[in-house]
Amino acid sequence: MSVIVRKVAQLLSAMIFVFGMYVVIHGHIMPGGGFSGGVLLASAFILLILAQGKDYFQLKQQRKITSFYESLSVLLILLLGAGGLFAGSLFLFNNYLPKGQPGELLSAGNIPIYSILIGIKVAATLFTIFLALTIYKEEVSK
Amino acid sequence: MTLYILCFILFLVGLYGLLISRNIIKIVISLTIVEISIFLLLIMVGYISDGIAPVVFDAQILENQAVVDPLPQTMVLTAIVIALATNSMILTMAIRLYKKYGTFDVHEISKLKG
Amino acid sequence: MENHALIFFIVLPFLAAFSIPLVSLASEKAKAYVVAIVSLVLMVLSVQGLFGSAETTIYAVGGWKPVDNIPIGIHLVSDGLSRFMLLIVNAMAFFCAVFAIDYIKNYTGQKYFFTLFCLQLAGLNGAVLAGDMFNLFVFMEVTAKASYALVAFGVKKTEIEASFKYQVMGGLASLFLLFGIAMLYWMTSTLNMADISMVLSNSEIDHSNTLRFIQLFLLAGIGIKKQAITFYKGLPAVVTCWWVTNGIRTHDPQNHNLML
Numbered sequence: 001m002s003v004i005v006r007k008v009a010q011l012l013s014a015m016i017f018v019f020g021m022y023v024v025i026h027g028h029i030m031p032g033g034g035f036s037g038g039v040l041l042a043s044a045f046i047l048l049i050l051a052q053g054k055d056y057f058q059l060k061q062q063r064k065i066t067s068f069y070e071s072l073s074v075l076l077i078l079l080l081g082a083g084g085l086f087a088g089s090l091f092l093f094n095n096y097l098p099k100g101q102p103g104e105l106l107s108a109g110n111i112p113i114y115s116i117l118i119g120i121k122v123a124a125t126l127f128t129i130f131l132a133l134t135i136y137k138e139e140v141s142k
Numbered sequence: 143m144t145l146y147i148l149c150f151i152l153f154l155v156g157l158y159g160l161l162i163s164r165n166i167i168k169i170v171i172s173l174t175i176v177e178i179s180i181f182l183l184l185i186m187v188g189y190i191s192d193g194i195a196p197v198v199f200d201a202q203i204l205e206n207q208a209v210v211d212p213l214p215q216t217m218v219l220t221a222i223v224i225a226l227a228t229n230s231m232i233l234t235m236a237i238r239l240y241k242k243y244g245t246f247d248v249h250e251i252s253k254l255k256g
Numbered sequence: 257m258e259n260h261a262l263i264f265f266i267v268l269p270f271l272a273a274f275s276i277p278l279v280s281l282a283s284e285k286a287k288a289y290v291v292a293i294v295s296l297v298l299m300v301l302s303v304q305g306l307f308g309s310a311e312t313t314i315y316a317v318g319g320w321k322p323v324d325n326i327p328i329g330i331h332l333v334s335d336g337l338s339r340f341m342l343l344i345v346n347a348m349a350f351f352c353a354v355f356a357i358d359y360i361k362n363y364t365g366q367k368y369f370f371t372l373f374c375l376q377l378a379g380l381n382g383a384v385l386a387g388d389m390f391n392l393f394v395f396m397e398v399t400a401k402a403s404y405a406l407v408a409f410g411v412k413k414t415e416i417e418a419s420f421k422y423q424v425m426g427g428l429a430s431l432f433l434l435f436g437i438a439m440l441y442w443m444t445s446t447l448n449m450a451d452i453s454m455v456l457s458n459s460e461i462d463h464s465n466t467l468r469f470i471q472l473f474l475l476a477g478i479g480i481k482k483q484a485i486t487f488y489k490g491l492p493a494v495v496t497c498w499w500v501t502n503g504i505r506t507h508d509p510q511n512h513n514l515m516l
Contacts, residue, residue, distance in 0.1 A: 074274040187442045235420045
């Protein structure tokens, strides 16, 4: 890609990343949330790789890191859900943290935490899929 | 009612494409069309005209304002995630198939019976 | 103190599935034993459930109480048949896991096999226990995604072709099922199986024509999914067991219409 495309992609991907973070963090008070924000986060990385070419990242190493975060975030979600068994109520997936004022950023108990973890999970998964396809294509073309 | 019938026609268009096309990529596209017709139906089931989004902070708004049904929307969101998984897996298989067989034509990819 | 045994059938395999990539970073051998231990625990739990009390137990995930007699939230239902199904699924999974410890050494990418195996186990358990239609769909999809990948695990020419055909048919089948569920929700405004049965038997309007339409879609979905309609071979036979349970649960003696 030419210099213009690469520079614009660099600038844009930072903005997309910040917007994705915004959507993930505000998941409980506005439309959006973990999945949509996670897709935005992943697309920031994918845009970088598409513009800069495959040598910009070390793809295989990145793939190990993303699959690690993918597993870790799901485990944390499950543990947070199982926390309901021990803390406060005796049920799984209950909203046992303090609720706060509706409409505030820090409110709704567990839900923002779930939404952030799901955002990490979705971003890591989509990026892993993209990396797996890219690595496979590279291996075939050799 | 017309909208629902159009939605069902979209379903049938996707089904037709799935049944007659020979190219693997076209099959995947047809599957996506069927998916999207069902998402449309689910959204239309929960929609009320002049309803607001089901994100409400004030209980008094609810008394004189219709709110669209949030349950089909969550169902559609879940189904979109599932469809994403389906599409990525099926496209991965398509790439692998193209590497093994060298073609996208389903009539030539027939080592197995059935 | 509630009986929390039901939720473990779903949470434990998921926990195992997503801890395997982390476990295999520490030690390569441990992951096979993790799966074997998890399925052994589940098998013991299901045997215990089979010889426990005979009445139907309902586990409300999250502890959501019904509002105006309309159930909300996710429910797991365990009656006699689903206890029996759980025993079959988990016993089979345990023996497969023990067998796989040695067998899978022939293949590369072992951690993916065990992750997929656990996901399939979780999906089957969830589909057997699911108390509402949409959960049934979701768990069925979890099972299906894992089995698509497991069919193509050896990446030979024929295996990938089989997996592709299975995916196209299975994807279409699950979309039929989703269409049926959407129509059912449109008609009854509920997803809970017991509540659907209640609404249908109490309603004054004659739903029989719409029901027949829905039945057709559900039958097509489940039939293609379990490959009863097509003549395509090469399917893991385990998939058959969940649809029997859920079919019978949705079927109510007073209401012979919705016989899945």
